[in-house]
Amino acid sequence: MLAILIDFLLECYNCFIMRLKLTQTHKNLGLFIGFLFFKFILFDLDWCLHTTFSSFSFPQTYLTKFLLASLLAVPFLYIRSRWYPVVVGTLVDILLIVNLMYFRTYYTSIPFDSYFLAGNLADFTASVFDSLQWTDLGFPMLTVLYLFLIRKQNLSVLFKEKARQCLQFLIWCICIPALSLGGIFIYHGGYKKAYESLLVHYQTCGTPIYTIMGSLYYECIQDKIEYTPQVKQEIEDWLSKQPKRQPLPFQIEARDNCIIILAESFESWVLEKSAEGQEITPNLNRLLKEESVLYAPYVQTQVKGSRSIDGQLLLHTGLLPINYGAFSARFPHHTYYSIDKAFKEKHAGGGTCCLTVDKKVVWNVAIVAQDFGYDKLLDKPYFVLDEKTGPCHRLGDVSFLRQCGEKLATEELFPANGHTLAQCVTYSGHSPFTIPDESKRIHFSDKLPARLRDYMVVANYTDHAIGKFISFLRSQKKFENTMIVITGDHEGFGLTRKAVYEHPLGKDIISSGCFTPFMVINSPVHLRYEKVMGQVDMYPTLLDLLGIDDYPWRGVGQSILSPDKKAFAITAQMEIVGDTVGVSPVEIQHAKDAWKISDLIISCDYFSKEQITNF
Incomplete structure (x- = not known):
């Protein structure tokens, strides 16, 4: 099933490239962006299998992933080596897989502070491996597929000769999703409100829509909550509505x-x-x-x-x-x-x-x-x-x-x-x-x-x-x-x-x-x-x-x-x-x-x- 999906996506990609009449350099750069983009989509598919596919109906789902993939492609213009996509692809794989493993037990992505508690996992190694699933192989397989497709390309020469055109191409790839997301956030009244609007009906959609990085950013914003008179009033208003303790209908001989x-x-x-x-x-x-x-x-x-x-x-x-x-x-x-x-x-x-x-x-x-x-x-x-x-x-x-x-x-x-x-x-x-x-x-x-x-x-x-x-x-x-x-x-x-x-x-x-x-x-x-x-x-x-x-x-x-x-x-x-x-x-x-x-x-x-x- 995964192989069929990959073949279909590659065919769509080639048709897209042919219509745009892009150079081979643009093709290689676009292929790198695409390979990262589909890793993020694969993460969403696995996540949504256990929750809801509602996140795929939001444009932010695709814009955030395209933007993040394009940003990760910027250093590729200057490093111009195959080891860069290997390292980036591997690190992305690790990040996505460990978050899926965490989600399968805790129903959320890994909180920021928990990354600093990773040492605790030494005591729960078997439980960690127990959270792995065969679908996780799709992430490293995409990396292998990408390396196979660029095996005959001299990336150093291609990127050096077309550096200016590649940079312009990347600027467009970054600006279009960034401006689109900016418009969505302005419409909602900022990123925080846009994210929180999901929590009313789509409690588990925050991470697949805004990626792991977006969830971590939202968490950092949450950390900045200050104890203001408004927060105090909100807490005390809720407490005032909490049911009062009623006298019990029987006598209790409490234990010591x-x-x-x-x-x-x-x-x-x-x-x-x-x-x-x-x-x-x-x-x-x-x-x-x-x-x-x-x-x-x-x-x-x-x-x-x-x-x-x-x-x-x-x-x-x-x-x-x-x-x-x-x-x-x-x-x-x-x-x-x-x-x-x-x-x-x-x-x-x-x-x-x-x-x-x-x-x-x-x-x-x-x-x-x-x-x-x-x-x-x-x-x-x-x-x-x-x-x-x-x-x-x-x-x-x-x-x-x-x-x-x-x-x-x-x-x-x-x-x-x-x-x-x-x-x-x-x-x-x-x-x-x-x-x-x-x-x-x-x-x-x-x-x-x-x-x-x-x-x-x-x-x-x-x-x-x-x-x-x-x-x-x-x-x-x-x-x-x-x-x-x-x-x-x-x-x-x-x-x-x-x-x-x-x-x-x-x-x-x-x-x-x-x-x-x-x-x-x-x-x-x-x-x-x-x-x-x-x-x-x-x-x-x-x-x-x-x-x-x-x-x-x-x-x-x-x-x-x-x-x-x-x-x-x-x-x-x-x-x-x-x-x-x-x-x-x-x-x-x-x-x-x-x-x-x-x-x-x-x-x-x-x-x-x-x-x-x-x-």
Whole structure:
């Protein structure tokens, strides 16, 4: 199919050149521009296969690519060597492919700050390669095709003899799209407004229309947001319309301690599910049958590009992720209200800690620990690597949670007469869902899609780890008054979900939606909440369960214990998920606007400037 497309494009190009009666030098220059142009178009095609082809109906889509290709051709006039198109073509290939790989998991192009976090990828090499697809070969193939077409040309002589004409040709190639784009931007009121006009109905079209460079430029413009009286008013107007906390229809005997298990890529469909006659999560299924359990299976994941650290932001602060990049990298040392700070305010002398198998440099978690109010951060060096699982042979969930239990059993980390909030962040569920054969406790036939089989095997392994962890905690008397929260940081399948779900056997197993569970063991409230909620709603729900009624910041979500909680959530792509019967358009718009307000609150460091009172 690709070969046919290339032959057709080359034929069109030759006809175009013949009609214009251009010289061989112009042909070579035009061929270089064309080869770059079609690389950008191929990128758009791959991107749009998973979103919408609406971007191809905008003239900017073609103008921006032609302009960028023409600009990259300018040095070619003076370098006049075959190594220049090879180097440029290779660098463009790398840029486009890595952004497609990122998009297949995070639904966005790579944010500017994340390029400086590339060192984190050393810990996730297998996950990176798992994002590659065969269509990515089209980019280097175009480079090879270009080199084949110019193999007999003496570029040095051709460009030297016709330097003046080539420069004039390039000026036209640059000026025509530049002036056309300028007119479009003037019509919209500037580049920023032109870009933002897409975000209303074409949320994912910004990058294919304006290229990766255009998205990065828009992101840089966003960085310049200043905290003005207008921004303050916009935030406070939204907060004034946020539903007030309603008195709960029942009495809560709040727990004094809380342990959070934040499981990597853990989705809710694996709970209470069997495949080929085998229970996927027997331990969690058994816990769900207990009396003092709160369970919400339909927690819509709302993370963006910074998946794992976004999951912690949602859970701990009740804020939605920022528009671009990792908040931990872009806005270190900003002020946050958090569940951790609220817990310590309620329990004078109480302590909070986070235990993780990752290094503290990953996602800048050392800074997050300070910003959220953790008293202790126990990262990779604090654990013995006696069981290797996952793509980078990190500490397996069974050993990790066993060691977490041993640490929490100590007086230093969890005093018997004190109050403790601890978070344990697992790792084994990280894509591409690989664990050693000796760690596998369940097996499936080849009739099921490989990715689905691997995921269920890992989910079963994590379930076993959590089961052993909770059994240990219950054997310790000081955990009698401890609430255990189990949730996932985000969904696990990304753009591969569709193929798995459409498989004849997969559709009866995997969920079509991106839901993670919210499960509370030894909860003061017995509840099975079968409606849709957002990840951002977990924060105010935890405040209620912990009896923290007077904390000034309730988040931009709403507790599922509130009688007037609406059963829907807004995804990062501005999609409405859930039941909106009886929900007014004003309420839906308010929920959508929460994304912008959260971005403003974080980027402008709103909490460091304003005193929050109960709203």
